Amino acid sequence: MSNSVNMPQFPQAFWRDFVSPPEFPNLNESVKTDTAIVGGGITGVTAAYLLCKEGINVTLIDAGSLLNGVTGHTTAKITAQHGMIYDEFIQHFGKEKASLYYQACMEAKTFIEDTIKTHRIDCDYSQEDAYIFTNSQEYVYQLEKEKKAYEELDIPGELVNSMPLNISVKSALKMDNQAQFHPLKYLKVLIDEAVKNGLKIYENTTAVDIEYNKHPTIITRDEHRINCNYVIQASHYPFYDGQGFYPTRMYPERSYIIAVKTPDKFPGGMYINAESPSRSIRSTSMNGEDLWLIAGEKHKTGQGESTIKHYEALHDYAEKQFGISEFVYRWSAQDLTTVDKVPYIGSVTKNEENVYVATGYRKWGMTNGTIAAKTITDHILGNDNSYSNLFTPSRLKADPSVRNFISMNADVAKHLIGGKLEYTNDTIKDLNPDEATVTRIKGKRTGVYKDQDNQLYGVDTTCKHLGCEVNWNSGDRTWDCPCHGSRYSYTGEVIEGPAKEPLNKVELE
Numbered sequence: 001m002s003n004s005v006n007m008p009q010f011p012q013a014f015w016r017d018f019v020s021p022p023e024f025p026n027l028n029e030s031v032k033t034d035t036a037i038v039g040g041g042i043t044g045v046t047a048a049y050l051l052c053k054e055g056i057n058v059t060l061i062d063a064g065s066l067l068n069g070v071t072g073h074t075t076a077k078i079t080a081q082h083g084m085i086y087d088e089f090i091q092h093f094g095k096e097k098a099s100l101y102y103q104a105c106m107e108a109k110t111f112i113e114d115t116i117k118t119h120r121i122d123c124d125y126s127q128e129d130a131y132i133f134t135n136s137q138e139y140v141y142q143l144e145k146e147k148k149a150y151e152e153l154d155i156p157g158e159l160v161n162s163m164p165l166n167i168s169v170k171s172a173l174k175m176d177n178q179a180q181f182h183p184l185k186y187l188k189v190l191i192d193e194a195v196k197n198g199l200k201i202y203e204n205t206t207a208v209d210i211e212y213n214k215h216p217t218i219i220t221r222d223e224h225r226i227n228c229n230y231v232i233q234a235s236h237y238p239f240y241d242g243q244g245f246y247p248t249r250m251y252p253e254r255s256y257i258i259a260v261k262t263p264d265k266f267p268g269g270m271y272i273n274a275e276s277p278s279r280s281i282r283s284t285s286m287n288g289e290d291l292w293l294i295a296g297e298k299h300k301t302g303q304g305e306s307t308i309k310h311y312e313a314l315h316d317y318a319e320k321q322f323g324i325s326e327f328v329y330r331w332s333a334q335d336l337t338t339v340d341k342v343p344y345i346g347s348v349t350k351n352e353e354n355v356y357v358a359t360g361y362r363k364w365g366m367t368n369g370t371i372a373a374k375t376i377t378d379h380i381l382g383n384d385n386s387y388s389n390l391f392t393p394s395r396l397k398a399d400p401s402v403r404n405f406i407s408m409n410a411d412v413a414k415h416l417i418g419g420k421l422e423y424t425n426d427t428i429k430d431l432n433p434d435e436a437t438v439t440r441i442k443g444k445r446t447g448v449y450k451d452q453d454n455q456l457y458g459v460d461t462t463c464k465h466l467g468c469e470v471n472w473n474s475g476d477r478t479w480d481c482p483c484h485g486s487r488y489s490y491t492g493e494v495i496e497g498p499a500k501e502p503l504n505k506v507e508l509e
Contacts, residue, residue, distance in 0.1 A: 005260075005319070005327045007311060011476050013073045013331040014259050014284065014291065019184040021066045021191060027202035027224050033059040035380060036218050036228040038207045041071035042187060042365060043358045044234035046373035049190040052197035054381060059226060061205040061218075063235070063494070066191065067184050070236050070365055073333040075257060075280055075295050077270050078112055079178035080105030081130040082364045084142055084274060085341065086149035092340065097390055099153045101342065104387045108370035109179060116186065119193065123185035124285060130270045131163050133172035139274040140171045147173055164267035165281065167321055180270060180282055183366065208500045210240040212352050221500070230380050231355045233348065234373075237336065237485065237497040238357045242348040244393060247466065247498065250338045250360045252485025256310045256475070257295040259284075259329035262322040266290040279317060291328060294318045298363075300482065307332070307475030332476055334485060334496055335363040345372045345391035346379070357393055428456065428508070436472040436490065445469055446506045447479055449490040458506035459492040465499040479503065 035051055037044045040062035051058050062069075080102050089098035116125055134140060143159060150157045156176040163172050195201065206221040210231060218226040233239060238246050255278070266283035273279045278296035285291065294317065297310035311330050318324055338344055338360035345368075347353040356379070358372035371387065378385040389395075428448050431437055436449040438461060447461045447470065459479065461470045468483035478495060479488040487496040492503035 005315070005324045007315065007327055008330050011331045012329055013257075014286070014293075014329045015074075015076070015182060015184045016068065016072050017329075018286075019067075019182070019188055021184065021188050022195075023065070024201040024203045027061060027205040027220060027222070027226075030225040030227070031059060031200075032227045033057050033200070034228060035059075035230040035232065036061070036216075036226045037232045037234055038062075038218065038239060039069070039232075039234035039236065040066035040201070040203070041069050041234060041236070042183065042369035043372045044232065045187050045190050045194070046370055047232050047234060047377050048199050049194045050373060050377040051380065052194045052199045055197075056380070057198065058194070059200045059202070059228070061202045061207060061220070061226070063204070063206040063497075065203050066201070067187055069496070070333055070335065070361075071183055071187065071369070073257075073331050074183060074365055075282060075293055076183045076284075076366060077130070077178070077180050077280075077282060077364075078109050078366045079130045079175065079270065079364075080109070080155070080367065081132065081175040081178060081272075082362065082367075083272065084132060084146045084173075086153060086155065087145045088341070090149055090152065093342075095152060098149070100387060100390045102153055102155055104371045104390070105364075105367040108367040108374070111370055111374060112181070112186070112366070113179070115190070116181075119189050121186055121189045123182045123189075125179060125181040125186075127177055127179050128268060128270045128282075130175045130178040130272075131160075131165075131172045132272055132274050133163060133167075133169040134274040135168065135170050136275045137170065142274060143171050143173045150175075163271065164269045165271055166264070166267070178270060180284075181366075182284065206494075206500065207235070207239050210242075210355060212242070212355065216352070216355050229354060232376055233355070233357045233359075234369075235497065236334075236359065238348065238359055239497055239500060240348065240355065242352045242355060244349045244357070246344070246357070246359065246393075247484045250336045250344075251300060252334055252336055253298045253300055253363075254307070254332055254334050254473075254480075255295060255298040255363065256307075256314055256332045257293055257330065258311060258314045258318065258327065259291050259293050260315075260318050260322075260324045261289060261326040261328060262292055262318070263325055264322060266292060277313065279314075286328070292318065292322065307473045309475075311475055333363075334487070335365070336360045336485070337362045340395075343368050343372065343391055344393035345375050346388060346393050348393065350394055431456075434477075436474070436477075438472065441506060441508070444506070447472060447503075448508065449477070451490075456508050457491050458508045459488070459490075460504040460506055462503075463499055464494075464501040464503065465497075470503070
């Protein structure tokens with residue numbers, strides 16, 4: 001990476017620096033409620049807002065603090081342009097379901113717009129055209145196929161050979177009238193409105209299991225119980241599987257975002273390239289100045305090269321294309337992709353229809369998370385919903401699901417076995433401050449991190465989910481599981497599921 005502009009030392013998402021959601025206590029007793037929601041991101045908060053508005057008794061819990069998960073680390077595009085997917089969806093599911101997916105995204109966009117108007121929310125909302133662009137002749141043909149899919153589905157858009165953004169392109173596919181916003185400014189108002197309507201919120205409260213008898217009961221890590229009629233799992237990764245085998249039906253990916261200032265004014269629009277490595281570009285406002293958000297560099301969680309290199313690659317791209325006058329923020333996000341790229345939204349299994357799941361948004365959580373909340377609350381309220389069959393988690397199609405199912409599970413098996421057999425010979429004495437290594441202590445694979453004060457932290461690297469071995473993420477100073485995406489702090493505490501328990505600590509003296 002060029003040394004002309006220094007990278008921020010620690011990852012920090014821009015959205016959380018300017019919004020402080022209200023704080024709530026942890027749950028210290030057993031309670032009863034009609035609907036219990038696990039997860040305080042866009043899905044959980046929107047569902048709570050909708051249900052409380054209808055007079056439903058709702059309790060929401062979060063393992064950490066509200067809006068600090070994937071929702072707090074998004075690029076916050078409100079769009080139906082989720083990459084080149086519509087030609088693929090027509091081929092795999094048919095025109096009707098492909099059209100339903102587009103309609104669901106646009107309904108989510110309309111809901112967000114209407115909610116902003118209703119409550120007069122100042123959240124930097126703006127209408128923007130969205131572009132998929134390419135400089136590869138191979139992808140020019142792919143964009144032409146995608147444009148034909150737009151035409152079949154009556155999606156407004158056009159192929160162009162230039163964009164407002166000043167970069168050279170061979171072709172770009174524009175989708176008209178999409179949008180962007182500041183997600184935390186928006187959701188903070190929804191939290192306030194829901195609390196006014198009776199919502200009970202508990203932070204730092206981890207759900208670990210559900211007992212399903214006549215009605216579901218959530219069990220927390222502190223052994224308190226939430227007795228309810230309905231459970232909405234809005235926790236990104238379902239903490240309760242119900243034998244729906246979700247770890248085998250989706251995979252986690254990490255991606256990276258940098259926020260920089262450039263000498264130029266941002267020209268408007270939202271952009272993503274067609275080829276790899278991925279590059280997503282939009283802007284937001286910070287203290288009256290344009291802040292350019294450059295995202296991309298996706299890879300499977302816990303796999304690949306040193307993660308700091310992904311930040312460096314984004315920096316080098318931004319410097320080459322636009323020039324950087326200040327490197328302000330960097331952060332990363334984790335997303336789940338299902339076997340057929342369509343989210344799982346609905347009952348966790350056919351036998352436990354009052355426990356709902358919403359997961360697998362494939363990096364497009366603003367629209368998918370919103371429509372998930374609307375779809376599930378319609379189920380609870382007894383309203384018809386057009387998208388239930390499209391999103392139902394119980395679906396399984398042979399093409400492409402079976403191929404992806406086999407591929408994903410072969411990858412998991414490789415890392416599960418490979419991590420156990422891996423030979424490690426790194427020694428702790430060679431560690432510099434702010435470095436980590438994997439070594440063996442008393443024959444056990446152990447992760448060791450040395451902080452900037454030379455304090456050492458040792459953890460057993462066996463993931464508490466299904467026993468894979470975690471790897472060090474240098475970019476975010478975390479231990480990441482390459483099998484199902486669990487992430488832990490350098491001290492071993494759970495940052496992201498499906499794991500529910502911290503890594504075992506290892507004494508180093």
